Amino acid sequence: MYNLPREVILTTADQQRTPASDPSTSDATASAEARSSVDTGESPSKNLERIARTLRRHIISMTATAGSGHPGGSLSAVEIITCLFFQVLRCRASDPEWVERDRFILSKGHAAPLLYAALAETGYLPVGELCTLREMDSRLQGHPDKTCTPGVEMTCGSLGQGLSFGIGVALAARLNSQSYRVYVLLGDGECDEGQVWEAAMSAAHFKIDNLVAIIDHNKLQIDGWNREVMNLEPFPDKWRAFGWHVVEVNGHDIPQLLAAFEEAEQVKGRPTAIIAHTIKGKGVSFMENNVDFHGKAPTPEEADRALKELA
Amino acid sequence: MKEFSSTREAYGKTLLALGKENPDIVVLDADLSKSTMTQFFVKGFPQRFFDCGIAEQNMIGIAAGLASSGKIAFASTFAVFATARCYDQLRMCVAQPHLNVKVVATHGGITVGEDGLSHQSIEGLALSCALPGFAVIVPADAVETTQVIRAAAATLGPFYVRLGRPKVPRVLSHDYRFVLGKAATLRQGFDATIVAIGTMVSRALEAAESLSQQGIDCRVLNMSTVKPLDVEAIVQAATDTGAVVTAEEHLEHGGLGARVAQVVARHQAVPMAFVALKDAFASSGTSEELLQRYGLTSAEIEKAVMSAVSRKKR
Numbered sequence: 001m002y003n004l005p006r007e008v009i010l011t012t013a014d015q016q017r018t019p020a021s022d023p024s025t026s027d028a029t030a031s032a033e034a035r036s037s038v039d040t041g042e043s044p045s046k047n048l049e050r051i052a053r054t055l056r057r058h059i060i061s062m063t064a065t066a067g068s069g070h071p072g073g074s075l076s077a078v079e080i081i082t083c084l085f086f087q088v089l090r091c092r093a094s095d096p097e098w099v100e101r102d103r104f105i106l107s108k109g110h111a112a113p114l115l116y117a118a119l120a121e122t123g124y125l126p127v128g129e130l131c132t133l134r135e136m137d138s139r140l141q142g143h144p145d146k147t148c149t150p151g152v153e154m155t156c157g158s159l160g161q162g163l164s165f166g167i168g169v170a171l172a173a174r175l176n177s178q179s180y181r182v183y184v185l186l187g188d189g190e191c192d193e194g195q196v197w198e199a200a201m202s203a204a205h206f207k208i209d210n211l212v213a214i215i216d217h218n219k220l221q222i223d224g225w226n227r228e229v230m231n232l233e234p235f236p237d238k239w240r241a242f243g244w245h246v247v248e249v250n251g252h253d254i255p256q257l258l259a260a261f262e263e264a265e266q267v268k269g270r271p272t273a274i275i276a277h278t279i280k281g282k283g284v285s286f287m288e289n290n291v292d293f294h295g296k297a298p299t300p301e302e303a304d305r306a307l308k309e310l311a
Numbered sequence: 312m313k314e315f316s317s318t319r320e321a322y323g324k325t326l327l328a329l330g331k332e333n334p335d336i337v338v339l340d341a342d343l344s345k346s347t348m349t350q351f352f353v354k355g356f357p358q359r360f361f362d363c364g365i366a367e368q369n370m371i372g373i374a375a376g377l378a379s380s381g382k383i384a385f386a387s388t389f390a391v392f393a394t395a396r397c398y399d400q401l402r403m404c405v406a407q408p409h410l411n412v413k414v415v416a417t418h419g420g421i422t423v424g425e426d427g428l429s430h431q432s433i434e435g436l437a438l439s440c441a442l443p444g445f446a447v448i449v450p451a452d453a454v455e456t457t458q459v460i461r462a463a464a465a466t467l468g469p470f471y472v473r474l475g476r477p478k479v480p481r482v483l484s485h486d487y488r489f490v491l492g493k494a495a496t497l498r499q500g501f502d503a504t505i506v507a508i509g510t511m512v513s514r515a516l517e518a519a520e521s522l523s524q525q526g527i528d529c530r531v532l533n534m535s536t537v538k539p540l541d542v543e544a545i546v547q548a549a550t551d552t553g554a555v556v557t558a559e560e561h562l563e564h565g566g567l568g569a570r571v572a573q574v575v576a577r578h579q580a581v582p583m584a585f586v587a588l589k590d591a592f593a594s595s596g597t598s599e600e601l602l603q604r605y606g607l608t609s610a611e612i613e614k615a616v617m618s619a620v621s622r623k624k625r
Contacts, residue, residue: 040566146408147381154379155407158399164369165404175337175359175382195400198369206361264581 044087045254051121052082052254056283057310058117058130064303066134069142071294073187074114076251077219078276081111083257084183093123096150102180103169105154107162108187108216109143110295115152116140122152124261160193162186163213165204170211181210181265189221192230197242203271204243211271212264213244216251218280220291239273251276284309313513315478319417321453322474323585325460326385330356336464339374339386341367347387347417348389356458367397371412375404378411389423390416390432390473394439405469408443412470413463419449419473420560421588421605422510423568427595433588436538437565439471440538446491447538449473449559449567450479450560451512455535458489466491473509475560477598482533496545500528503616504548504555508534508567511558511586511607518612529616537567542574549579554619556584558612560602562586582622584615 001292042050055078080101084104087093106115113133120127125139132138139149143157154165166184173180173205190196215235232238239246245267249256257276264272280294281287284306287298298306329336330352339360353360355624363370369387374384387393389496393416394401405412416435423430432505439447448463448470450456456474463470489495497512498519507515512533519529530552531570532544549555555575557568568585575583602608 077320155403156374158403161368161403162374164400165376165379168373169371169380170376171361171373172377172380172382175377176380180335195366195368195372198363198366199372202363202366202369202373205364278432 024134038099048079048082048086048254051086052078053283053310054121055082055114055117057307058120058304059113060284060298060306060310062113062130062133063297064296064300065131068134068297070110070112070295071113071218071298072220072280072287072290073218074111075282075287076280077108077111077114077185077216078218078282079252079254079257080114080185080214080276081114081118083254083261085094085122087258088261090180093151096124099181100178103153103182105162105166105169105182105184106144106152106156107166107184108159108190109156111216112140112142114142116149119151121150122151127146127150127256153279159187159190160195163196163199163203166211166213167199167206167208170203171206173210174208181212182211183214185214186214187221188215188217188219188226188232189229191215191232192221200239200242200244200285207269208271209268211221211273212261213276214274214276216278217275218278220280220289220294222291222294224291225285236275239275243270245270245272246275247272248277249277251278252282313480315480316453318450318453318456318474318479319346319348319476321456321506322385322415322417322460323351325457327351329461329464330359333383333464335340335362335382337361337377337382337384339370339394341365341370341388343388346389347415349385349387366602367392368400369416371397371400374402374412375400375408375410378405379408383413383541385415386411387415387417389430390419391430393434394435394471398438401439401442406444409444409468411467414462414470415418415463415472415474417474418476420475420510421593421601421607422560423476423600424598424601425595428592431593433562433593434565435471435473436559436561436567440565440570442469442471445538446472446536447467447471447473448491448536449509450535451509452479452483454481454483454485454487455489455533457537458487459535462491464491475510476543479510482513484517486621489535492539492541493530494534494536494541496530496544497533498529498531500530501552502527502529503553503620504530504531504532504552505544505558505612505616506534506548506555506567506571507558508537510560511612514607514609515558517609520614521609522613522616527616527620534571537570540570540574540589542578545560545571545574546578549575549581553623554582554616556612556619558586558607558615560607561587563589582619584619585613586612
């Protein structure tokens with residue numbers, strides 16, 4: 001696999017889990033690597049905010065270059081992905097199939113540009129490859145394809161299926177006495193799918209506590225506001241009623257997100273749902289809460305404006 | 312005297328044996344373990360069994376997750392629910408990533424009987440064969456079922472295995488060896504070939520016996536692997552016998568007949584005839600009543616053979 005320039009890896013790897021939050025030996029490996037990295041001198045949150053801005057710029061450039069794709073729901077989940085890939089997940093870009101890795105499953109597969117940007121900035125993919133999004137034979141297919149992209153845990157894009165898959169992965173950890181954790185990112189509109197609730201019921205039934213569902217609750221889906229298309233409320237109560245531990249956070253607030261992931265690790269005997277209240281198109285003024293940018297790429301002019309805002 | 316036995320019971324017992332041999336075998340069911348016979352495994356290995364309730368889509372997703380983490384995941388329910396009900400899950404979570412999920416569906420075809428059309432899987436082979444990378448197998452009897460299940464466990468990748476509800480006569484000898492992708496010649500002949508699967512294999516043999524008394528010697532192929540097809544055996548049969556008849560407990564379109572016809576048309580065009588269900592749902596009734604009503608009998612196979620033979624070029 002292509003190796004990223006060292007400085008890109010350093011800005012990211014040094015934000016992986018601290019030894020204090022996880023003392024197990026397998027984590028110590030990643031942490032030791034992290035601690036040997038150059039200290040940027042920034043506070044962890046500031047550094048993550050900087051990374052989030054970089055990911056947003058990638059999302060704009062990638063979708064504008066491709067001329068299609070889903071910027072809105074990618075931009076809303078940027079802080080969630082930033083916290084996971086640059087702090088929470090134990091994983092090794094140099095060994096994507098490492099058996100003890102934490103698993104991240106992008107159930108809302110249309111946020112592929114965001115996932116690819118994070119994989120590039122963590123060293124799974126060359127950053128230069130990001131401009132091939134949606135091209136014929138690119139490893140960066142329109143929706144994630146497990147068979148061709150390092151770091152992509154599951155083929156997704158047909159909504160509602162990632163949580164079930166995550167349950168299977170989490171159960172395998174129990175059977176194998178492994179300590180990895182499983183994180184599944186869902187969209188709120190995705191929760192219209194009945195299979196999500198089949199999965200929610202069974203995860204609680206099987207008492208799975210190494211599984212976290214994060215719902216990017218940006219309140220918008222293709223045909224409009226959730227409450228108008230298909231009302232989800234009372235949304236947090238639904239997850240509680242299905243037997244989940246529920247944490248609600250501002251999904252753009254990095255300390256809140258990190259605290260929620262910490263809290264989830266302490267919950268035993270049941271899964272945790274983090275309902276992250278977000279803004280679709282977050283970070284680009286004319287895309288925020290604008291459903292037109294769910295599945296439409298910015299024009300070159302719009303991309304210029306967006307990149308100036310994200311400078 | 313014919314010896315009848317249940318393919319699903321053979322499945323359940325084989326799963327239990329596999330469970331003892333291989334700790335990576337896991338089994339999932341959707342509230343039908345007493346019917347699919349995964350109950351044998353439940354008793355032996357409760358920690359490796361996951362009852363997903365009446366939620367087939369979730370079951371397939373969980374099976375895929377287990378398989379992607381190194382497990383050999385057998386997922387069972389009735390055939391009608393194991394295909395149509397969770398088709399997109401099979402497509403996205405199993406076929407595309409080519410995961411080690413073995414969908415073993417029982418109660419296939421119309422011989423489910425009295426439960427009626429909601430429970431009769433008449434299109435499951437068309438659906439499963441359309442999934443890229445899937446192996447699709449219909450064992451003829453309990454002897455073959457045991458070996459098919461072992462082959463599925465030993466072969467990386469997705470499988471769809473269709474079993475039936477009623478007991479079926481043993482048609483294969485106890486020393487029969489199933490080979491994935493290979494047809495078994497159960498009777499040699501040079502006037503016509505009957506290619507059959509599942510419940511129709513015993514009827515094909517009956518038809519061949521009757522036809523031999525009328526001077527027509529039929530070759531009978533047990534084409535238990537519907538995908539990937541044994542192209543060589545079909546081409547050889549078409550070449551040697553000049554007429555091919557297929558027999559299956561499935562719709563005429565998209566199943567064994569359609570697949571064999573494609574091979575015959577491409578490689579060695581000869582007259583063909585098809586014994587299968589027409590484009591309609593079936594009624595409630597006993598297995599035997601339904602087979603008679605919908606023409607899945609040895610008599611219909613005989614007629615089909617006569618038809619194909621009569622169309623041979625002299």
